[in-house]
Each structure stands twice: as structure tokens, then as C-alpha cells.
Amino acid sequence: MAGSRTRRSSRTRTTSLTDHLKLPDGYGRPPEQAGPQGLDLARRLRALTGVDEDLLAWxxxxxxxxxxxxGVVLGTSVIAAFSMWNFVNEAIGEASVLALLPAVVWLLFVLNLDRWLIAPQPNAKRRPGPLLMRLAVALLLGTVIxxxxxxxxxxxxxxxxxxxxxxxDVDRLRGNLLRCNPDPSQPDHGTPAGCGSYLLSFGATPGGQSTELDALRKDAAALQKRVDQDSHALEALDxxxxxxCRQLIRNASSGLLQxxxxxxxxxxxxxxxxxxxxxAENERRLVRMNDRIGQDGSRLTRSRGTFLTARNAEITQRVAQERAKQKGIGVLERMQALEALTADHTALFVGVWMVRLLFVLIDxxxxxxxxxxxxNSYxxxxxxxxxxxxxxxxxxxxxxxxxxxxxxxIKQEVTDQYVRRRKAESVAAHxxxxxxxxxxxxxxxxxxEEELRRPSTV
Incomplete structure (x- = not known):
């Protein structure tokens, strides 16, 4: 009972002290704020700074x-929400209502973080450590926003x-595919260096036919040269x-012309x-070789046409796949493009950094x-x-x-008395x-003794 009375008196003293620290109604308030608060926008804005209205009334x-x-805290959080909304839309490639959810979450996070950073702290000293830490957090947050x-x-x-x-990129891909997959029927069609990922596979190529036709053409050219030489020599002899043989002489014995x-x-x-x-045999052989060259040339032309058609189809497919990858513009691609633009144009570089520093400063x-x-007084x-x-x-x-x-x-004393009482009871019982x-x-x-003193009856 004594303990409960003491606790009630302690609570009474604490409550009375708190009541003394509160101001009477209307003290330190403008006339319009002395009554019910209602939709007090100023009070709600001050709540974002973490101040105590009862203490601020002093x-x-x-x-x-x-x-x-x-108001500054609210403005920075709204800017952060718009930044997140824009970031999500760029990430998914189109404007979407779903971007509002992360934007609202980001707004609340930035709002509470700024509130924590600027909330008044009792007995706060201007030490450089906490100040630099909070400034670093704010700078990182501003850069992200x-x-x-x-x-x-x-x-x-x-x-x-x-x-x-x-x-x-598409033009370079097409050029590399053409460079790394040349026509095998053309001379010097070896595979260039650096074509590991640009090589295409085909069912058949005119490379073997082209080699055979080139050898046949070389043989025909050599035979043609020999036939031409023989023809010139025979023409001179003829x-x-x-x-x-236009000159005729008379035979002395017969008298006839011969x-x-x-x-x-x-x-x-x-x-x-x-x-x-x-x-004559070489000329017939040359004719047969020319006929064969004509037939092989026709087959090579058809094979080359088939190869070029297949190659163009493969190149078209690879280019289409590359274009399919380029449908949406991602955030990383935008950042790389902006970096390339600022590297090429000094004025744009200065403008981008001015805008970037402006938003960082606002945050x-x-x-x-x-x-x-x-x-201050507060x-x-x-x-x-x-x-x-x-x-x-x-x-x-x-x-x-x-x-x-x-x-x-008191409990110890009661216990000691109980022990002493039990000890006394135990001694008395003993x-x-x-x-x-x-x-x-x-x-x-x-x-x-009585039994012993009694006389025997025997």
C-alpha cells in the first residue's frame, strides 16, 4: 500500500510539472489559431520539420x-517524386499509371529522410562529423534525384x-557481315581478321566450283596460247x-608444167x-574446254546467285534481330548518350552540369x-x-x-521474522x-520397579 501511494504521488508530481510547462490557450498564437485548428496548412508544413507546436508557442x-x-522540404520531396516517376517511365519504355506507386513511395521516403536530417536536436553542437555525414547523405540523394x-x-x-x-550500329553490323562472309567465287576471298561473331553458316558455297573453273580457265588460256602460236606458224608456212607453189616449171623430159x-x-x-x-587435236580440245567453261560458268553463276541470296537473307535476319533489341530506350542507354553528347559539345557539357548542380542544390x-x-530561441x-x-x-x-x-x-524483514518464528516453533516442538x-x-x-517389588505367588 505504501509503495502504491508513493507511485501515485510521483505520477502526480510529473503531471503537474508538465502542466506548468504548457501555455494557456491563445498564448503566443495568432488570433485565427487560438481556436480549433482545422486545416491549418502552416501547422502541417511545420510538422514536416519535426518541431513541437506546444514548445514553439513560447x-x-x-x-x-x-x-x-x-515548404522547402515538401518541395524537394515533390521534385523527388517527379524524378522517380520519370525514371520508372524511362525504365519501362512508356508512360504508365504503375509508375505512380514507386513515385509515392519515393516521395514519402525522401520526405521522412529530410525530416530526419533537419529535425531539431536538443543540445546539438556544430560538430563537423555529423554535419558532413548529413551533407553527404543529402548530396547522394540529390545526385540520384x-x-x-x-x-x-x-x-x-x-x-x-x-x-x-x-x-x-546496324550499318556496322551489316558491313562486318558482308566483310566477313565474302563471295567465295571472287579472288582473294579469305576470311578477314576479327570475324569471330560475324561468320555465317551456309548449306553450300560456290567455292569449289570456282576453284575448278579457275583451273580450267588457266588450262584453256595456256592451250589457247599454244594454239595461237601454232596457228601463226602454220599461217606463215602456208x-x-x-x-x-604459184610458180610452175616445165619438165625437161616430158615438157609438162610442174x-x-x-x-x-x-x-x-x-x-x-x-x-x-x-x-587439229589441240583445236578440238580447246573447243571442248571452252564448252565446258561455258557450262561450268553457268552453274557457277547460278550457285553464286543462290549463295548471295542466302547470305542476304542471313544478313537481313541478323539486322532484324539487332533492330528488335533496339525497341525500348533504357536509362543506361540514355546516360551513355548524354555522356557522349557532353563529350562532343562543350556548351552542352556546361549546360548539363549547371542543371545537374541546380537540382542537387535544391535537394x-x-x-x-x-x-x-x-x-535560435526554439x-x-x-x-x-x-x-x-x-x-x-x-x-x-x-x-x-x-x-x-x-x-x-520490508520483504526481507518479513522473511527474517518468519524464519525466526519457524525456528522458535521448531525448538519448542523439539x-x-x-x-x-x-x-x-x-x-x-x-x-x-512396581512389578519387581510385587511378592511372588509361587
Missing amino acids: VWYERSKYTALG AEPLVLRIFQTAVEERIQEDRHG TEVREE RTSECLRLRDKAAEYRSTHHT VLPVLVKFMSHE DRLLSARSNSAVKVHSAAVHAMERESMADLE REHVAAMNIRERQTVDSL
Whole structure:
């Protein structure tokens, strides 16, 4: 009972102290705020800074500052939500209502993070460690938020650069496929270097037919050269034969006209040349080789046409696959395109970084405003109330400790008394038992003596 009365009195003292720290209604408030709050936008904005309205009422002139700071926090969180919405739309390749969910989640996260960063802290000292840590968090958050907005602002230039790069990739792919899969029927058609991923497979190629046809053409050319030489030589001999055989001489014995011996010799020479050089056989062989060259050339032309058709089909398929991969424009591709644009144009580089730094500064602004400002009246009140709360809590804990110790001491005393009482009862019970045993023993001895004294009846 004593302990419960002590706890009730402690709670009464704490409540009365809290009541004394509260202001009466209407004190430190504008006239329109003295009554019911309703939809008080200024109060809701100040709630984003983590201030206590009851404590702020003591220094009412600080309200405008915290209201403006709450507006800055709300503005940065809205910008972050728009950035996330734009980022999700770019990631999925189209505008979607589903992007609102991560945007709202990101808004709440940034809002609470900024609220934590700028929330007033009692007895806060301007130490560089916590300040630098919070500034680093704000800078990283600002960079993440700023990048999608920068991509959104320069969207037209980025998409044009991406389309140019994609067309260039397709053209390079087509050129590499043509370079690495040449026509085997053409001379010097060996595979160039660096064609590992550009080689195509075909069922049949005109390479073997082309080699055979080239060899046949070389043989036909050599035979044609030989036939031409023999033809020129025979033509010269035939000319000599005709010129010599036009001359006739009269035979002295018969008186008839006859050919000269030189004419007959030249005729024999021409016949011997034809037989030894196989001119007629070579000409027939050359005709057969030319016919075969014509037939093989026709087959090679058809085979080459089939090969070129298959190659063009394979190249068209590979190009179509490459174009299919280029349907949606991802965030990473946009960032690479923006990096390439800024590397090529100095003015664009300066503009991109100015916009990027602007959004980073906007996101870091709440922390900068909070930590670059001096300690105000509200901070001093918060420190004073915090110190007072610590003292009150320490005193309450000390009182509770003493109350608990008193309860324990009383319980210990009760226990000791109970032990002493039980010990006394045990000793008394032992004595009663000893006395009873002694009485029984004396009674037994007396009965034996009486029995012994009784005379015998025998």
C-alpha cells in the first residue's frame, strides 16, 4: 500500500510539472489559431520539420521560419517524386499509371529522410562529423534525384543521339557481315581478321566450283596460247607454200608444167608441223574446254546467285534481330548518350552540369538551411526542456529505486521474522518431544520397579 501511494504521488508530481510547462490557450498564437485548428496548412508544413507546436508557442516569432522550411522540404520531396516517376517511365519504355506507386513511395521516403536530417536536436553542437555525414547523405540523394530530371530536360537531343548510334550500329553490323562472309567465287576471298561473331553458316558455297573453273580457265588460256602460236606458224608456212607453189616449171623430159621442189618441200614441212604439234587435236580440245567453261560458268553463276541470296537473307535476319533489341530506350542507354553528347559539345557539357548542380542544390537546400543557420530561441528552449526532462527522469528513477529498495527491505524483514518464528516453533516442538519421551521413560521404569517389588505367588 505504501509503495502504491508513493507511485501515485510521483505520477502526480510529473503531471503537474508538465502542466506548468504548457501555455494557456491563445498564448503566443495568432488570433485565427487560438481556436480549433482545422486545416491549418502552416501547422502541417511545420510538422514536416519535426518541431513541437506546444514548445514553439513560447517563441511564436519562429513559426514563419519553420513554416518556410517545411515548404522547402515538401518541395524537394515533390521534385523527388517527379524524378522517380520519370525514371520508372524511362525504365519501362512508356508512360504508365504503375509508375505512380514507386513515385509515392519515393516521395514519402525522401520526405521522412529530410525530416530526419533537419529535425531539431536538443543540445546539438556544430560538430563537423555529423554535419558532413548529413551533407553527404543529402548530396547522394540529390545526385540520384537530379539525374532522371536532367535526362528529361535533354530528352530530345538524347533520343536523337541514340537513334544515330543505333543506325550506326546496324550499318556496322551489316558491313562486318558482308566483310566477313565474302563471295567465295571472287579472288582473294579469305576470311578477314576479327570475324569471330560475324561468320555465317551456309548449306553450300560456290567455292569449289570456282576453284575448278579457275583451273580450267588457266588450262584453256595456256592451250589457247599454244594454239595461237601454232596457228601463226602454220599461217606463215602456208603463205610460203602458196607463194612458192604459184610458180610452175616445165619438165625437161616430158615438157609438162610442174611444181617446184621447194614447193613440195614446204608442203611436207607444213604437214610435218601439223602432225608433230597436233594442231587439229589441240583445236578440238580447246573447243571442248571452252564448252565446258561455258557450262561450268553457268552453274557457277547460278550457285553464286543462290549463295548471295542466302547470305542476304542471313544478313537481313541478323539486322532484324539487332533492330528488335533496339525497341525500348533504357536509362543506361540514355546516360551513355548524354555522356557522349557532353563529350562532343562543350556548351552542352556546361549546360548539363549547371542543371545537374541546380537540382542537387535544391535537394540539399533543407540541410544547408538547417545547419548553416545559428541556434535560435526554439533550439534553446528544446535544450532546456530536454535537460529538465532528463533531470526529472533521473529524479523519478531515483525515487522509484528508493521505493523498490524499501519494498525489498520490508520483504526481507518479513522473511527474517518468519524464519525466526519457524525456528522458535521448531525448538519448542523439539523440547515437547524430549519431555514426552522422558515422561514415557519414567513411567516405564516405575512400572518395572512396581512389578519387581510385587511378592511372588509361587
